[in-house]
Structures are given as C-alpha cells and as structure tokens.
Amino acid sequence: MSRTVISMKNIIKRYYIGKPNELQILNGISLDVHEGEFVSIVGQSGSGKSTLMNIIGALDRPTEGSYLLNGIDISTLDDAELSRIRNQEIGFVFQTFNLISRTDAVRNVEMPMMYAGVPRKQRLKRAMELLEIVGMSDRASHQPNELSGGQKQRIAIARAMANKPSILLADEPTGALDSRTGRMIMDLFHKLHKEEGTTIVLITHSPELAEETQRIVTISDGSIIADTGVRDNAVS
Amino acid sequence: MQFLENIRLAFTSVLANKMRALLTMLGIIIGISAVITITTIGSSIQKTLTNTFNSLGSANYFDVYSQINYEYVEDVYSFTYKEEDMLSREMLNELVETYPDYFSLDLTDGFGSSELRNWKDQSVKVAVTGIIGNVNNSGLKLLAGRDINYQDNINHKHTIVVSDLFVSQYFPPDTNPLGQTITLELEKTGQTEDFVIVGVFELPSLYSKYAYEPGMKDIDKVTFVYVPLDTMNNLLHQENSYYGYADIYYNTDYDIDMLQNILQEFFTEQYEKAEKPYMTVYIENMQKQMGMINSVISVITIAISVIAAISLIVGGVGVMNIMLVSITERTKEIGIRKALGAQNSSIRMQFVIEAILICLIGGIIGIIIGLLNGLSIGLIAKTAITNIYPEYADLFTITIQPSVPAIIISVAFSVMTGVFFGYYPANKAAKMNPIDALRYD
Structure with missing residues (x-):
C-alpha cells in the first residue's frame, strides 16, 4: 500500500448564522486518499462537496474531527501555517481558472514559487518546464485576456504543479469549457497522473467525468454515501 | 526577492x-x-x-558706538558728552595691541582731494583717504602689491594704494606702478609729500557705474587713493582723534559672542580707567543681524x-x-x-x-x-x-x-x-x- 496523503476522520463542519441557527454542512466525513490516486468526489450542488474541498485544500478548518495532510494535522494550524501548507502541499485548479489578470502566463506559473521564496532564475526555469508539460510554452508571455479558456486552464494546471504539491485539487475544472476543450483538460489530468504520478482529487457534479477516474466518492447531504475504492476499469 | x-x-x-x-x-x-x-x-x-x-564687503566686523551709560547717568535728557568722551585712538590702539589675534581696526578719514600731472602733463585728481585696516574690508580687491597695514600706520610710512584706473590715467602704458613715487599736495596745508605705491586695487564696476556721469572721460574720473591714516594725522599734527563709532574687524576663527563680550568689557574698563563711567559702548554686528x-x-x-x-x-x-x-x-x-x-x-x-x-x-x-x-x-x-x-x-x-x-x-x-x-x-x-x-x- 502506498503512502496516505489525505487522512480524514469524522470531519464535521458547522456554520453559525446567528446564535440559534447552526448549519451543519458535513456530518462526519472519513476519507483516506493514497499517493498516486486519481479520485473524484461527486455530489449534487448543496451536497457539501465545496466545503469538503475547502477543508482538503486547507482554505478552511473543520469544526470537529481530524484531518492529516501528509501527516500534518491541519485542524490545529494558524493562518500563516495554513498558507504554507496551501503553498507547498496543494495545487488548486479552479472552474474559472483564476489566473491573475495583467500578469503574463509565466509569471502566473511562477507565483506559488515566488511565495515559497524560490530564486527568480530557478522559478523561471521551472515555470518554463511546466508550460512545456501542459503544451503552453509558446504562450509564456501572453496575458490571460489574450488566451482561450482551455489555454487558461492549462496554465492554471501548470501553476498548480509549480511547487510539486502532494495533491492536485481540481474543482469542476471543465465546468467553464466546451466539451472538446474539456476533453483536452481531462486528458492532461490523465497524463499528469500517469506520467508524473500526481495525486489528483477531482471535484465534480458530473458522473461521466467521475467515471474516468480510478475511484469515485459520492457525497450527499454532507455524508459519503458511496466509495468505489480503487478500480482498475477506469475509462481513460 | x-x-x-x-x-x-x-x-x-x-x-x-x-x-x-x-x-x-x-x-x-x-x-x-x-x-x-x-x-x-x-x-x-x-x-x-x-x-x-x-x-x-566683508561683514566680519563689529560696529562699536560710544554712547552714554544709561545705567550710570540719571538725567539722560540733559546730559551731553564732549568729543573727548568718544572712542579715542589710544583706546583703539590699545585694543588691537592687547588682542592682536582677535581684532583689527578699520578706520578711515577723508583728507580732501589732490591734483597731479601725468606723463602727458594732463591733470589727474584723486581723493585722499587715510586708512587703518584693509582696503579689501571695504569690498575692494587688490590686483597687485599689498594693502596698507598696521605697521605702515605705526611707523608713519609714506605708502599708498591706488586704483587700476589711476595707474592708466597717470602712468604711460605698461608701466609697473609698484615702487613708483607720486607726490600729493595736502589740501588742508598745501604741503607736498611723496608716497610710494605699494598696491593697486580694482575699481569696482558698480562704483564706476554709479559714481561717474555717463559719458565721462576716463581721465576726468576721480578715484580714491589710500594712505596710512596715522601718517596723515602726523603730517597734519593731529595728535589724537576721536570717533563716534569704529568698525572693528574680528578673526572669524573665534566665537563671535565671546569676542563681543571681550569688546564690551574692554571698553567699559577703558572708560572706568579714564574716570568716565558715564560713557560706554554699544556693539552691533551685521553678521548677527x-x-x-x-x-x-x-x-x-x-x-x-x-x-x-x-x-x-x-x-x-x-x-x-x-x-x-x-x-x-x-x-x-x-x-x-x-x-x-x-x-x-x-x-x-x-x-x-x-x-x-x-x-x-x-x-x-x-x-x-x-x-x-x-x-x-x-x-x-x-x-x-x-x-x-x-x-x-x-x-x-x-x-x-x-x-x-x-x-x-x-x-x-x-x-x-x-x-x-x-x-x-x-x-x-x-x-x-x-x-x-x-x-x-
């Protein structure tokens, strides 16, 4: 068995909207993800998958339960330490790409390395390598508004990979793309998974996309209702 | 980074x-x-x-005025003082002899004009000024030779500093004026005296502009010549002279307040010694103002x-x-x-x-x-x-x-x-x- 990257035990997340009204979004989620897995988390909107993603991505802390990311207990960390975890351990890919505007592709890719304190020369070299991997090296000096959606998403993926994170956390990465470009992005994830051995957590509401992955975790009303475990018959 | x-x-x-x-x-x-x-x-x-x-001109001097000691004199309105109560040359001489490093005198007195005949037998007029101190204290720049100094005064030397314009008026072109002797007729007594030129100063352009009428010929322009004040006093048998005020130059290496205190004390003491406690001095300094x-x-x-x-x-x-x-x-x-x-x-x-x-x-x-x-x-x-x-x-x-x-x-x-x-x-x-x-x- 390979190393455990994500180890969640009985995660509960509550929001307090005024004193008497508390809203429990996650009702005790337990989930383990191992190194090199390609997992999809599926659920309808309102099922709690976004909240779960925020916790996995160290953007938020659970109200109760324990979450170990690479053996580090996230629930006890302060803001600065969470920032460091996001920088080093997590690579985010968003539905709306979220590139920084007025900043060219290569600088966008460099950004996580800048916050990690990587020297300028070194991060430029790495950024160019990553753009090569996602097939965007000829667009390095383009600004986001000069790129198509698919191109933006590929740059976002390159950026997510910058600090060699433990997991690539993709939130509806094809949601804003047409089916053909969406296909290309999914192919890129499969390529990264196979060739680079990247651990990928894909959050989606689409069962078809989930079908492509090795393992499907289904969430409903804040609880895991199904987990296929690692399958060999994943479509690729 | x-x-x-x-x-x-x-x-x-x-x-x-x-x-x-x-x-x-x-x-x-x-x-x-x-x-x-x-x-x-x-x-x-x-x-x-x-x-x-x-x-x-240089601002490194004190204006020392002799005045009534208001602390001593009760009825200041009816009190008058005589010429002999003012600053005497003796006092001033004693000052520079006591503090040669701190102070130097700058006194001038006019002695009328004198007419000379130049090499072409033209008339050249000069205004004779007796001086103790330096001509460059008055903002004049020496072009050649030296200034009238204190020794010239003490020894009653017949030295003279003339303007560059005078040199061109009086001498043939390309003459070195230094060491030449000129004869002045003293206006007061009519006696004639020889003076040796020791220095030449530059007539300031501002002075030329305002002192002479436009279009005046160079030969008609009257310039100042400077001779030792004490030499003149001696020639005219003026034993002592008194001044309502005197410019006393100071050495800028020293603290100005300290120097002013020394001056004030010195003159107060002098007046006490002379048994004239009703007199004192008032000191002003342009630099301070x-x-x-x-x-x-x-x-x-x-x-x-x-x-x-x-x-x-x-x-x-x-x-x-x-x-x-x-x-x-x-x-x-x-x-x-x-x-x-x-x-x-x-x-x-x-x-x-x-x-x-x-x-x-x-x-x-x-x-x-x-x-x-x-x-x-x-x-x-x-x-x-x-x-x-x-x-x-x-x-x-x-x-x-x-x-x-x-x-x-x-x-x-x-x-x-x-x-x-x-x-x-x-x-x-x-x-x-x-x-x-x-x-x-």
Whole structure:
C-alpha cells in the first residue's frame, strides 16, 4: 500500500448564522486518499462537496474531527501555517481558472514559487518546464485576456504543479469549457497522473467525468454515501 | 526577492489605472508642491540677501558706538558728552595691541582731494583717504602689491594704494606702478609729500557705474587713493582723534559672542580707567543681524509650509480611499493569491508598497512642480526688479536656491503618508478570508 496523503476522520463542519441557527454542512466525513490516486468526489450542488474541498485544500478548518495532510494535522494550524501548507502541499485548479489578470502566463506559473521564496532564475526555469508539460510554452508571455479558456486552464494546471504539491485539487475544472476543450483538460489530468504520478482529487457534479477516474466518492447531504475504492476499469 | 516583485506589481497596478492613480496623487502633488514652492522662495530670499550683503564687503566686523551709560547717568535728557568722551585712538590702539589675534581696526578719514600731472602733463585728481585696516574690508580687491597695514600706520610710512584706473590715467602704458613715487599736495596745508605705491586695487564696476556721469572721460574720473591714516594725522599734527563709532574687524576663527563680550568689557574698563563711567559702548554686528533676519525668514517659511502640509493629510485620505476601492475590486485576486500560499504579510506588503508608490510618485511630481514654481517666481521677481528699479538690478543678484532639506523631508513625508494611509486598507486585504475572497465576483 502506498503512502496516505489525505487522512480524514469524522470531519464535521458547522456554520453559525446567528446564535440559534447552526448549519451543519458535513456530518462526519472519513476519507483516506493514497499517493498516486486519481479520485473524484461527486455530489449534487448543496451536497457539501465545496466545503469538503475547502477543508482538503486547507482554505478552511473543520469544526470537529481530524484531518492529516501528509501527516500534518491541519485542524490545529494558524493562518500563516495554513498558507504554507496551501503553498507547498496543494495545487488548486479552479472552474474559472483564476489566473491573475495583467500578469503574463509565466509569471502566473511562477507565483506559488515566488511565495515559497524560490530564486527568480530557478522559478523561471521551472515555470518554463511546466508550460512545456501542459503544451503552453509558446504562450509564456501572453496575458490571460489574450488566451482561450482551455489555454487558461492549462496554465492554471501548470501553476498548480509549480511547487510539486502532494495533491492536485481540481474543482469542476471543465465546468467553464466546451466539451472538446474539456476533453483536452481531462486528458492532461490523465497524463499528469500517469506520467508524473500526481495525486489528483477531482471535484465534480458530473458522473461521466467521475467515471474516468480510478475511484469515485459520492457525497450527499454532507455524508459519503458511496466509495468505489480503487478500480482498475477506469475509462481513460 | 518578493519585495522587488511587489514593486513590479505595484507599478503594473498603478499603470493599469493611470487616470485614477493621477487623480489620487493630486492631493499629494498639491501638498508637496506648495511646501517646495514656499521653501524654495524662503531659501532663495535668504540666499539673495546673503549674497547681496556679502557683495557689499566683508561683514566680519563689529560696529562699536560710544554712547552714554544709561545705567550710570540719571538725567539722560540733559546730559551731553564732549568729543573727548568718544572712542579715542589710544583706546583703539590699545585694543588691537592687547588682542592682536582677535581684532583689527578699520578706520578711515577723508583728507580732501589732490591734483597731479601725468606723463602727458594732463591733470589727474584723486581723493585722499587715510586708512587703518584693509582696503579689501571695504569690498575692494587688490590686483597687485599689498594693502596698507598696521605697521605702515605705526611707523608713519609714506605708502599708498591706488586704483587700476589711476595707474592708466597717470602712468604711460605698461608701466609697473609698484615702487613708483607720486607726490600729493595736502589740501588742508598745501604741503607736498611723496608716497610710494605699494598696491593697486580694482575699481569696482558698480562704483564706476554709479559714481561717474555717463559719458565721462576716463581721465576726468576721480578715484580714491589710500594712505596710512596715522601718517596723515602726523603730517597734519593731529595728535589724537576721536570717533563716534569704529568698525572693528574680528578673526572669524573665534566665537563671535565671546569676542563681543571681550569688546564690551574692554571698553567699559577703558572708560572706568579714564574716570568716565558715564560713557560706554554699544556693539552691533551685521553678521548677527543677518542671522536674525534669516531665522525670522526660516520661521515664517516653516510656519507656512506646515499649513501647506495639512493638504497632505487630505491627499493621504484620498490615497486611503482609493486603496480601499482597489482592494475591493481586487478581492478575487487576493483570494487567488491566498489560495496559492501568499502569507497575510505578503498581501499587506503588496498593498502598502502600492500606496507608497502612489505617494512617492505624487511626491516627486510635487517636488518638480514646486521647483518650477519657485524658479518662475524667482524669474518674475528678477524681471520685475530689472524693469521697475533698473538701478538696483546689479545690486540684487537674485539667486534661486531650492531648499535641499525640504526636498528630502518631502520625499520622506510622501513615503510616510503612503505607509500611514496605505496600512489600514492593506491590512484589511491581508485579513480577508480566502474562501470568501475567492467566491467574490
């Protein structure tokens, strides 16, 4: 068995909207993800998958339960330490790409390395390598508004990979793309998974996309209702 | 590393909203330019006064006036004093002999004019002035030879310092005047005396301009010649002489207040010894008065600058306002940066640097405008003086002198305004919740 990257035990997340009204979004989620897995988390909107993603991505802390990311207990960390975890351990890919505007592709890719304190020369070299991997090296000096959606998403993926994170956390990465470009992005994830051995957590509401992955975790009303475990018959 | 990156980012963001950034800077620009304009005018006035003052001759002397000792004399209105009660040559001589290192005398007395015949037998007139001290104390520049000195006076030497114009009037061209003897007829007694030329001074152009009528021939121009005062007194059998006031030059290596105290004590003692306790001296010093004028101008400049600086606070609030708008607009960007691992401190630094940059650019533009203002006001003043009082135009060399400390303080103040008014919005950005920021549209 390979190393455990994500180890969640009985995660509960509550929001307090005024004193008497508390809203429990996650009702005790337990989930383990191992190194090199390609997992999809599926659920309808309102099922709690976004909240779960925020916790996995160290953007938020659970109200109760324990979450170990690479053996580090996230629930006890302060803001600065969470920032460091996001920088080093997590690579985010968003539905709306979220590139920084007025900043060219290569600088966008460099950004996580800048916050990690990587020297300028070194991060430029790495950024160019990553753009090569996602097939965007000829667009390095383009600004986001000069790129198509698919191109933006590929740059976002390159950026997510910058600090060699433990997991690539993709939130509806094809949601804003047409089916053909969406296909290309999914192919890129499969390529990264196979060739680079990247651990990928894909959050989606689409069962078809989930079908492509090795393992499907289904969430409903804040609880895991199904987990296929690692399958060999994943479509690729 | 990240600091440089932040500066680059700040530039990008300022350039992306040029018009807005410029309007934001306006408050800072107006504040700083007002301060720089005022300080430039203030320091230019000081510099102009000092220059004008210095061009009139050395200022390193005390004016010592003999006057009634009001502490001693009860009925000051009916009290009168005689000529012999004033400053005597004996006293003054004793002063420079007691303190040769501190003081030197500068006394002059006119002895009428004297007519000479030059090599072509033309008439050349000179005004004879007896002097103790230096001709260059009166703002004259020696071209050749030496000055009349104290030894010339003590030893009653027949030495003379003449003007360059006199040399060309009296001697054939290319004559070395030094060592030549000229004969003067003393106006009072009619006796003739020989004097040896020891030095030549340059007739100041200002003097030539105002002393002679336009179109006057060089040969008709009367110039001063300087001879030792005591030699003249001796020739005319004037034993002692008395002065209502005397210029006493001092050595600038020593503290001026100390020297003034010594003078005051010396003369008080002298009058006591002479059993004239009803007399004393009053001492004035131009350098000190200049200092007072300068400090008054400085105080006024600073006071007006402080009022002008108040507009900087208004400018700073403008910067704060626009930074708050900016972080609201860029909430999403802040969220993305946080998701990518930016620390709160990085975000804070990014926005503080942006605010500093806006203020600094505003400050620099303000300084340039302020300097241009000061320059044009100086030029206007110059033109005005030249046109309205052309006769004083040469006297007042208007010097435009920007105040360097004011420029340095302005730059520092701009940066501080940026930090002060940028910190609150930057901190607000830094403390944003990344989830909410990411969700912001």
